[in-house]
Amino acid sequence: MADLHLTVDRGAGGIAGQIARELREAVRQGRLVAGERLPASRELARDLGLSRGVVVEAYEQLVAEGFLVARVGAGTSVAPAAGRPVAATRDPLPPAREPYYGHRPTSPDLGAFPRERWLASIRDVLATLPADGLDYGDPGGVPDLREELAAYLRRVRAADVSPGNLVIVGGVAQGLSLTVRALAGQLPEGGAGHDLNRSVDRIAYPAPSSGRVRLAVEDPGSLRQLPLLRAAGADLVAVPVDGEGVDVAALAMSGVRAVLLTPAHQYPTGVVLSPRRRAELIEWATATGAMILEDDYDAEFRFDRDPVGCLQGLAPDRVVLAGSVSKSLAPGLRLGWVVAPPGIAESVRLARGELDLGSPVLEQYVLAHLIGTGGYDRHLRRMRREYRARRDALVRALAEHLPEVTVHGVSAGLHLFAELPGGWDERSEAATAQACGLAADPVGPMRSSPGPPALVMGFARLPVHRADQAIRAFAAHPRG
Amino acid sequence: MADLHLTVDRGAGGIAGQIARELREAVRQGRLVAGERLPASRELARDLGLSRGVVVEAYEQLVAEGFLVARVGAGTSVAPAAGRPVAATRDPLPPAREPYYGHRPTSPDLGAFPRERWLASIRDVLATLPADGLDYGDPGGVPDLREELAAYLRRVRAADVSPGNLVIVGGVAQGLSLTVRALAGQLPEGGAGHDLNRSVDRIAYPAPSSGRVRLAVEDPGSLRQLPLLRAAGADLVAVPVDGEGVDVAALAMSGVRAVLLTPAHQYPTGVVLSPRRRAELIEWATATGAMILEDDYDAEFRFDRDPVGCLQGLAPDRVVLAGSVSKSLAPGLRLGWVVAPPGIAESVRLARGELDLGSPVLEQYVLAHLIGTGGYDRHLRRMRREYRARRDALVRALAEHLPEVTVHGVSAGLHLFAELPGGWDERSEAATAQACGLAADPVGPMRSSPGPPALVMGFARLPVHRADQAIRAFAAHPRG
Numbered sequence: 001m002a003d004l005h006l007t008v009d010r011g012a013g014g015i016a017g018q019i020a021r022e023l024r025e026a027v028r029q030g031r032l033v034a035g036e037r038l039p040a041s042r043e044l045a046r047d048l049g050l051s052r053g054v055v056v057e058a059y060e061q062l063v064a065e066g067f068l069v070a071r072v073g074a075g076t077s078v079a080p081a082a083g084r085p086v087a088a089t090r091d092p093l094p095p096a097r098e099p100y101y102g103h104r105p106t107s108p109d110l111g112a113f114p115r116e117r118w119l120a121s122i123r124d125v126l127a128t129l130p131a132d133g134l135d136y137g138d139p140g141g142v143p144d145l146r147e148e149l150a151a152y153l154r155r156v157r158a159a160d161v162s163p164g165n166l167v168i169v170g171g172v173a174q175g176l177s178l179t180v181r182a183l184a185g186q187l188p189e190g191g192a193g194h195d196l197n198r199s200v201d202r203i204a205y206p207a208p209s210s211g212r213v214r215l216a217v218e219d220p221g222s223l224r225q226l227p228l229l230r231a232a233g234a235d236l237v238a239v240p241v242d243g244e245g246v247d248v249a250a251l252a253m254s255g256v257r258a259v260l261l262t263p264a265h266q267y268p269t270g271v272v273l274s275p276r277r278r279a280e281l282i283e284w285a286t287a288t289g290a291m292i293l294e295d296d297y298d299a300e301f302r303f304d305r306d307p308v309g310c311l312q313g314l315a316p317d318r319v320v321l322a323g324s325v326s327k328s329l330a331p332g333l334r335l336g337w338v339v340a341p342p343g344i345a346e347s348v349r350l351a352r353g354e355l356d357l358g359s360p361v362l363e364q365y366v367l368a369h370l371i372g373t374g375g376y377d378r379h380l381r382r383m384r385r386e387y388r389a390r391r392d393a394l395v396r397a398l399a400e401h402l403p404e405v406t407v408h409g410v411s412a413g414l415h416l417f418a419e420l421p422g423g424w425d426e427r428s429e430a431a432t433a434q435a436c437g438l439a440a441d442p443v444g445p446m447r448s449s450p451g452p453p454a455l456v457m458g459f460a461r462l463p464v465h466r467a468d469q470a471i472r473a474f475a476a477h478p479r480g
Numbered sequence: 481m482a483d484l485h486l487t488v489d490r491g492a493g494g495i496a497g498q499i500a501r502e503l504r505e506a507v508r509q510g511r512l513v514a515g516e517r518l519p520a521s522r523e524l525a526r527d528l529g530l531s532r533g534v535v536v537e538a539y540e541q542l543v544a545e546g547f548l549v550a551r552v553g554a555g556t557s558v559a560p561a562a563g564r565p566v567a568a569t570r571d572p573l574p575p576a577r578e579p580y581y582g583h584r585p586t587s588p589d590l591g592a593f594p595r596e597r598w599l600a601s602i603r604d605v606l607a608t609l610p611a612d613g614l615d616y617g618d619p620g621g622v623p624d625l626r627e628e629l630a631a632y633l634r635r636v637r638a639a640d641v642s643p644g645n646l647v648i649v650g651g652v653a654q655g656l657s658l659t660v661r662a663l664a665g666q667l668p669e670g671g672a673g674h675d676l677n678r679s680v681d682r683i684a685y686p687a688p689s690s691g692r693v694r695l696a697v698e699d700p701g702s703l704r705q706l707p708l709l710r711a712a713g714a715d716l717v718a719v720p721v722d723g724e725g726v727d728v729a730a731l732a733m734s735g736v737r738a739v740l741l742t743p744a745h746q747y748p749t750g751v752v753l754s755p756r757r758r759a760e761l762i763e764w765a766t767a768t769g770a771m772i773l774e775d776d777y778d779a780e781f782r783f784d785r786d787p788v789g790c791l792q793g794l795a796p797d798r799v800v801l802a803g804s805v806s807k808s809l810a811p812g813l814r815l816g817w818v819v820a821p822p823g824i825a826e827s828v829r830l831a832r833g834e835l836d837l838g839s840p841v842l843e844q845y846v847l848a849h850l851i852g853t854g855g856y857d858r859h860l861r862r863m864r865r866e867y868r869a870r871r872d873a874l875v876r877a878l879a880e881h882l883p884e885v886t887v888h889g890v891s892a893g894l895h896l897f898a899e900l901p902g903g904w905d906e907r908s909e910a911a912t913a914q915a916c917g918l919a920a921d922p923v924g925p926m927r928s929s930p931g932p933p934a935l936v937m938g939f940a941r942l943p944v945h946r947a948d949q950a951i952r953a954f955a956a957h958p959r960g
Contacts, residue, residue: 016786017786020638020786021638024638024789024793028640028793057786061785061786061788061789063755064752064755064788065638065755065758065788065789065793065794066755066758066759066762066791066794067789067794069755069759079759080759080763104616107615107616110611110612110614110615111611113611113614115606115607118606119602119603119606122599122602123599126595126598126599127595131590131591131593132590133812134590134593134810134811134812134813135587135590135810135811135812136584136587136811136812137812158500158501158504158545160508169836170650170836170837170839170840171836171837173835173836173837174835174836174837177834177835177836227834228834228835231831231834231835272544275543275544275545275546275549278545278546279546279549279559279560282546283560305541306496306497306500306537306541308541308544308545309504309541309545309547311546313504313508313545314545314546314547330614330615331614331615331616331837332613332614332615332616332617332840332841332842333614333840333841333842334836334837334838334839334840334841335840351711354657354707354708354711355653355654355657355708355711356649356650356651356653356654356657356814356836357650357651357653357654357811357814358814359650359814359840360650360812360813360814360815360839360840360843361812361813361814362812362813362843363840363842363843
């Protein structure tokens with residue numbers, strides 16, 4: 001007969017629940033083993049000074065859960081299958097790359113998140129939203145946000161968009177992932193090109209072998225997106241970026257039928273796609289039936305003139321535009337959009353209906369409220385002024401203390417591209433910069449073909465008054 | 481030379497932006513066609529009574545965007561690729577099933593959503609969360625919520641869970657989808673069984689052909705999950721449910737290596753899985769190495785006794801538990817969890833890192849706050865009392881006015897299973913019930929093998945004072 005060592009707190013209420021919990025733990029931890037008999041309820045009740053009904057209730061609970069079995073004439077005992085099998089202790093985790101999260105050099109200043117405005121908007125939403133608004137929403141997004149965003153993107157990004165070809169997604173990452181899945185089932189395939197798969201990391205689950213798509217990506221480009229694109233069904237091809245943006249002749253040679261670009265502010269070089277390249281790209285896409293995936297990266301922050309309208313507005317039938325509030329508000333909101341030709345937009349929407357049933361609705365209403373009341377614009381104007389001042393401070397400090405570094409890509413965005421003198425080691429320079437309080441990543445790992453040493457340097461989190469000091473310390477570090 | 485028909489509102493500011501917008505629209509709508517020359521900036525400025533610089537700025541903007549081209553000596557004209565190609569008007573949408581959203585008979589009463597508590601929690605979160613908390617979060621969920629939920633699920637669901645084997649997901653749908661993807665890459669395959677794929681709808685994108693998993697589902701069962709499971713890589717096999725829950729002998733015969741169950745309150749029959757079946761299931765899974773996917777459906781609402789602990793707590797190495805706040809708070813929050821053996825939990829977490837980078841963080845902190853402060857428990861206690869009263873009113877009204885209907889599955893959940901007399905047509909009965917203000921779905925489409933006519937009837941949205949009247953009207957409807 002098992003010795004139960006039960007402790008019961010009579011003041012806490014729910015005595016039967018307490019007994020059940022203790023017995024359950026005893027089974028789990030192996031103190032009670034399969035087949036072991038428990039005392040009769042009457043005996044145990046007497047030992048514990050409780051009424052028998054309480055013990056019966058606890059036993060019944062555990063029988064219902066499968067921890068105990070009760071047989072007529074044989075009393076109550078631990079169920080044969082219960083308890084942790086000795087061999088099945090926790091497996092060691094499979095070796096896998098840790099997904100990247102937390103700070104990036106290009107992250108916005110989250111200290112400036114408009115908490116008061118956000119709270120005011122959610123207060124308004126909770127006060128006015130009909131109860132049905134809390135039910136399962138359209139997987140393509142709540143109507144209010146699709147309307148506000150479509151109007152906003154027409155006005156600010158010169159996009160060609162209506163609520164019907166705009167789908168709300170959980171950020172650009174999900175938008176690109178679902179778009180690639182949609183394309184992988186549809187596009188005709190071209191010839192061969194330079195293969196970038198060597199730099200692709202672990203895949204969490206096998207991607208469809210039928211229905212992959214050859215997708216060109218910028219070189220250098222965002223390393224973090226590659227596993228995601230690969231997992232979604234893309235076979236990646238690197239195409240070089242020069243001072244005008246992506247090399248369209250090389251793109252055409254590669255024979256791909258889709259390309260992912262960051263026209264507003266290329267990552268990492270900071271190049272804004274030139275008018276000539278825009279025209280060539282549209283011509284190429286129109287002639288070959290290819291699709292352009294436009295990651296509207298950093299588009300909110302153009303400092304020296306009006307923002308250049310998005311490519312999508314120029315050729316809405318050949319471009320899928322993906323954007324988010326990760327830079328303008330916060331990455332943690334996981335809120336973005338895809339604007340696409342109707343067939344692709346509908347594929348993305350239906351895919352969400354078969355994946356996660358859409359984005360959470362409350363924050364969609366909050367963003368709609370924020371845009372509709374002008375609060376979003378006001379926040380962006382404030383941040384544009386602030387980031388421009390931080391950019392100026394960083395550029396000034398680099399010019400003064402590190403004149404041998406050539407700075408590129410400063411007309412927009414939250415980072416600049418700092419080309420280092422030949423012979424400097426970009427990895428150790430990045431480490432030094434970080435030690436001096438700067439946000440910096442080496443560019444080498446983002447390249448498929450070799451290039452001069454360079455750093456991506458973010459300025460969104462670098463206050464104006466700290467730029468000079470930080471760069472002075474960085475410059476003073478002994479080299480060579 | 482183009483006749484531009486420009487209208488400029490001098491009071492509105494941003495004149496250059498206005499001109500650019502008008503010209504852009506003219507190109508898009510085909511009023512300005514490729515190659516067409518624009519007036520010289522000096523002329524247009526004179527016509528409009530504006531300074532030349534404003535027109536130059538507008539032209540430059542559109543050149544940068546690719547709508548116009550400027551050539552030395554040839555003036556400014558519409559870019560060759562600009563404008564909507566005549567043939568490329570919006571495609572008709574591909575024929576596809578509309579994903580289901582909005583009310584379900586089993587939806588909770590969203591009028592009771594704790595708006596004040598939610599607002600108080602988000603106010604607290606926004607007042608205390610460090611700025612870095614708004615950055616990209618761990619794709620497995622924010623630590624605060626994983627800790628609160630693990631403690632909650634241990635206490636209320638008798639789950640065997642620590643924050644390390646709990647992953648936050650965007651609802652049960654996404655949790656199951658990612659779990660199936662994880663399993664599809666791992667599990668060995670068994671023999672053949674009854675094929676349910678005939679009832680599977682359209683697939684948004686091809687599922688991996690290597691790495692599928694044969695998955696048993698309950699018959700009758702939730703029809704809405706099938707496309708999602710199929711898209712995630714499951715080949716579905718139907719296994720019958722009887723008065724004790726799933727038929728484990730039939731399950732073993734089917735040779736599958738995974739099964740999806742609703743043990744706490746089977747959908748649609750309302751059966752609570754019996755102790756005997758629980759033991760058999762765990763024995764089967766342990767002997768064959770199979771995995772049990774436990775959809776913890778309706779577990780929050782057990783009316784006549786303590787909730788039965790989840791299966792996962794009995795065999796944490798063989799069970800994946802998926803739950804959400806869709807019933808307890810609102811489906812629109814898209815917030816749920818998966819508790820799984822460490823290797824599977826880590827696969828799900830990494831898959832999110834390659835899919836959408838995780839769930840939005842703010843509402844995770846809000847839920848953590850709600851659980852931690854006891855507000856979640858208080859809300860559930862209140863709703864349990866209210867739903868119990870609504871269930872009692874519906875059951876009473878059915879017994880009084882429709883004694884020929886047999887009611888099952890009333891010990892838990894937000895719906896009951898109403899078996900109709902043979903010969904009644906469940907489709908027309910469902911329509912009649914809906915017309916009388918009742919939430920009802922016919923069970924036939926949820927069945928793979930034939931069964932008696934029956935309805936799923938939800939009571940969460942049926943106030944106590946309306947039940948009798950609604951059922952009286954339903955009963956009075958002429959039949960046969």
